[in-house]
Amino acid sequence: MTDVRHPIEDAVQLRLDVPDRIEHLAGQHYVVRLTAEDGYRAQRSYSAASAPDDPQVELFVERLFEGEVSTFLADVVEPGDQLEVRGPIGGWFVWDGERPALLVGGGTGVVPLVAMLRTARRLGRTDLLRIAVSARTLAELPYADELLEAGALVVTTREPHGVRAAGRLTAADLVPLWEPGRTAYVCGSAGFAEVASQLLVDLGVPAADIRVERFGPSG
Amino acid sequence: MAGPTRGFLGRRRERDPRLPPGQYDVGRDWPVLTAEPTPRISPETWSITVDGRVENPTTWSWDEAHRLPRSEYRGDIHCVTTWSKFDTWFAGVSVDTLLEAARPTADAHFVVATSKTGYTTNLPLEDVTGGKAWVVWEYDGGPLPVEHGGPVRLLVPHLYFWKSAKWVTRLTLLQRDQPGFWEQNGYHDRGDPWREQRYQGD
Numbered sequence: 001m002t003d004v005r006h007p008i009e010d011a012v013q014l015r016l017d018v019p020d021r022i023e024h025l026a027g028q029h030y031v032v033r034l035t036a037e038d039g040y041r042a043q044r045s046y047s048a049a050s051a052p053d054d055p056q057v058e059l060f061v062e063r064l065f066e067g068e069v070s071t072f073l074a075d076v077v078e079p080g081d082q083l084e085v086r087g088p089i090g091g092w093f094v095w096d097g098e099r100p101a102l103l104v105g106g107g108t109g110v111v112p113l114v115a116m117l118r119t120a121r122r123l124g125r126t127d128l129l130r131i132a133v134s135a136r137t138l139a140e141l142p143y144a145d146e147l148l149e150a151g152a153l154v155v156t157t158r159e160p161h162g163v164r165a166a167g168r169l170t171a172a173d174l175v176p177l178w179e180p181g182r183t184a185y186v187c188g189s190a191g192f193a194e195v196a197s198q199l200l201v202d203l204g205v206p207a208a209d210i211r212v213e214r215f216g217p218s219g
Numbered sequence: 220m221a222g223p224t225r226g227f228l229g230r231r232r233e234r235d236p237r238l239p240p241g242q243y244d245v246g247r248d249w250p251v252l253t254a255e256p257t258p259r260i261s262p263e264t265w266s267i268t269v270d271g272r273v274e275n276p277t278t279w280s281w282d283e284a285h286r287l288p289r290s291e292y293r294g295d296i297h298c299v300t301t302w303s304k305f306d307t308w309f310a311g312v313s314v315d316t317l318l319e320a321a322r323p324t325a326d327a328h329f330v331v332a333t334s335k336t337g338y339t340t341n342l343p344l345e346d347v348t349g350g351k352a353w354v355v356w357e358y359d360g361g362p363l364p365v366e367h368g369g370p371v372r373l374l375v376p377h378l379y380f381w382k383s384a385k386w387v388t389r390l391t392l393l394q395r396d397q398p399g400f401w402e403q404n405g406y407h408d409r410g411d412p413w414r415e416q417r418y419q420g421d
Contacts, residue, residue, distance in 0.1 A: 033241075035222065036229040043241055043301060068230045068243070076226045083224065089418060091404030092254050190251040194366065197256040207256050207336065214252055 001081045002056060008140055010063040011108065012074040013049075015056045016085065023052040024088030026095045026119040027112045027185065027213075030057065031086040034069060044069040047111045047187075047213075048088065049143070051118035057085070060142050062108040093185065093213040097123050102178050103131045104169070104196050106188025107140070112213065113187060114143045117150050126150060130177040134169045134192065153177070171199050178205060187213040237295055238303055239412035245302035251366045252300060254400070255336050258386055262370045265335070267354055269317050271391035272327035277320050281370070284354070287312045292353055292374060297412040299379040309363075309374050311355030314347045317390065327392040331399060332373050332384040340384050340399035341408060342375065344392065351377055354387060379410035379417070 003015035024030075033043040050058035063074035077083070095101055095116040103113040110133050120126045131152035135141035137159045148154060154161055155169045178184065184205055186196045193214040200210050235244060262281040270276040279287070290313040297303045323344065331341050346352065353374040356363050363369035368385030375382045381401050402408050407416040415421060 034224040034227040034229070036227050037223045040229040040234075041241055042227075042229055042243065045300060066230075072224075072227055081225050086418075089405055092400070190366075194251070194257060201256050207258065210256050212254055212256060214250075 001077055001079050001083060004077055004079055006074070008142060010074070011142060012061050012063065012070075012077070014059045014061065014073065014077065015050075016059070016083065017055075018057050018085060021057065022088070024048050024057070024115075025052065025091075026097070026115040027093045028088035028090045028115075029112070030059065030088060032059070032069065032073070033084045033086065034072060035084065042068050045089070047115065049111045049114045049118075051115060051122050053122060054118070060108060060111045060114075093187070093211050095119065095183075095185065097125065098128070100128050100182045101130075102174075102182050102184045103129060104133070104174070104184060104186045104188075104200075105131075106134045106169075106192030106196065107136075108142055109186075109188030109192060109213070109215070110135075110142055110147065111187075113185065114146060116185070117146065121150075130182075132169060132173055132177060134188075134196075169196060169199070171203055174199055174203060178203065182209070184210045185213075186210060188215075190214045235305075237305055239297055240415050241417075242297055242301055242303040242412065245304050248302075249304060249367065250298070250300070250302060252298065252381075253366075253385065255338065257366055258336050259365065260335050260370055260386055265370055266388065267317070267371065268389045269321035269392070270389065271330075271393055272324045273318075273321040273392055274324060275320065275322050277317070279317070284312060284371075285356075287316050290316070290353055292355070292376060294376055296376050296380050296383075299381060299406065299410065299412075299417050303412075307376075308359050309353060309355040310357035311353050311371070311374070313350060314352040314354060314373075314390070315350060317354065318348065321392075323392050326394045329393045329396045331391045331393060331397055332382075332387050333389040333391065334384050334386040335388050336386055338384060338386070338400050340373075340382050341397055341402055342378070342382055343396070343409065346375060346378060346382075346409070347390075351375065377411070379407075379412055381406065382410050 005013045029047045046059045134155040268278040291310045373384045373387040
C-alpha cells in the first residue's frame with residue numbers, strides 16, 4: 001500500500017504497488033482478500049480507477065455501514081501495509097479504448113468509468129466518451145473534479161447542481177448522449193443500475209449494447 | 220497463500236458450517252447481479268426447450284411446464300461475489316423431468332443453458348441430473364421476481380449462482396464443454412463453492 005486518502009466522507013482511495021502485475025483493462029476489478037491471525041478470511045471485489053498504464057493500481061472503496069472489508073480498508077489500512085490482491089478480473093464490463101461509449105454511473109459506480117476516462121485521456125481519445133453520473137450531492141461524488149473537467153453531465157439527487165434542481169437521471173438527460181453504435185456502460189447500486197439501464201432500453205438502445213455492473217452489500 | 224493482514228480481525232468469529240470458504244451470510248437480502256438490462260418477459264411468450272444431443276427435442280409452454288410434476292428446493296444458495304443466502308425456497312420442475320422426456324443420447328456430457336437475453340452458462344450434465352437442478356418459477360411461495368430471473372430461471376444451488384441462469388429458455392445438451400458468458404470472461408467452468416472454484420485456474 002503506497003497511499004491512503006479519504007477524498008470524500010465514508011470512502012477511501014487506495015494506491016497499491018502490485019509486483020509483477022499484468023495491465024488491467026479499463027473497467028476490470030481486483031479481489032482484495034484479508035486474512036486474520038487465525039486464518040479467517042474475507043474478500044470483496046473492487047473496480048480499479050487507474051488507467052492500465054498507471055504504474056500503480058488505484059482502488060476507490062465506499063465505506064459501508066458494518067462492511068467487514070470496507071471498514072477495515074477505510075479505517076485501518078496504512079501506507080506500507082501488505083494486502084493480498086487478485087486480478088485483474090472480468091472480461092465483460094471493459095472498454096477497449098476504441099469504440100464510442102456512453103458511461104452512466106451512480107455513486108461509487110463511477111469508479112470503473114473513471115478508469116475508462118483516464119484511459120481515453122492517455123490515448124488522446126476523450127472524444128469517444130460521453131459521461132453521465134449521479135450522486136446524492138456533489139461532495140459525495142467520487143472523482144467529481146475529474147468528471148466535471150471531462151464534461152460529464154452531473155446529476156445530484158439531494159441538492160441542485162448548476163441550473164438543475166435536485167432530481168434523478170432522466171431519459172431526457174440521456175437522449176443527447178447516445179446514438180446507434182455507441183456501447184453503454186452502466187455501473188452503480190442494484191437500484192441505480194436497474195433504473196438507468198431501463199431508461200436506455202426505453203430510449204431504444206439495443207439490450208446487447210448495454211453492459212451493466214451492479215453492486216450492493218455484496219460488492 | 221499470503222500471511223495474515225495487519226490489524227484484520229474479521230467479524231464473524233463463529234462460522235456457520237453451511238458457509239463455504241470465503242462466503243458470508245447475507246441475511247434477508249438478496250443482492251441482484253446481472254450483466255445486462257432486466258428483460259420484461261410475459262409468461263405467455265416464455266417457453267423452455269431441451270435440445271442438442273437428445274433423442275426427442277422438446278419445448279414446453281408456460282402452461283405445459285406447470286402441468287409437469289412440481290418439485291421444490293429448500294436450502295442455501297451461494298454467489299461468487301461472496302454472499303450466501305440460507306433457507307431459500309424455490310419451486311418449479313426438476314431438470315430430471317425435462318431430460319426424461321427429451322432423452323439425452325449416450326454422448327451427451329455437458330449442457331449450455333441459454334437465457335432469453337442471450338446469456339449462457341455451461342455445466343457438466345451430471346451437475347443438472349439426479350435431483351440437483353430445477354427450472355423454477357416460484358420463490359418463497361410467490362412468483363419469482365423479474366430481477367431474480369422471473370418468470371423462470373434455472374436453479375443449480377450446489378454451484379455458484381451464476382450457473383443458475385436467469386430468464387432461462389433453453390437447455391442444449393452437448394458432447395463437449397462450451398464455455399458460457401462468464402466462463403469466457405474469466406470465471407470457472409464448474410464453479411463448486413466448496414472448492415472455491417471462482418475463476419479460471421482455481
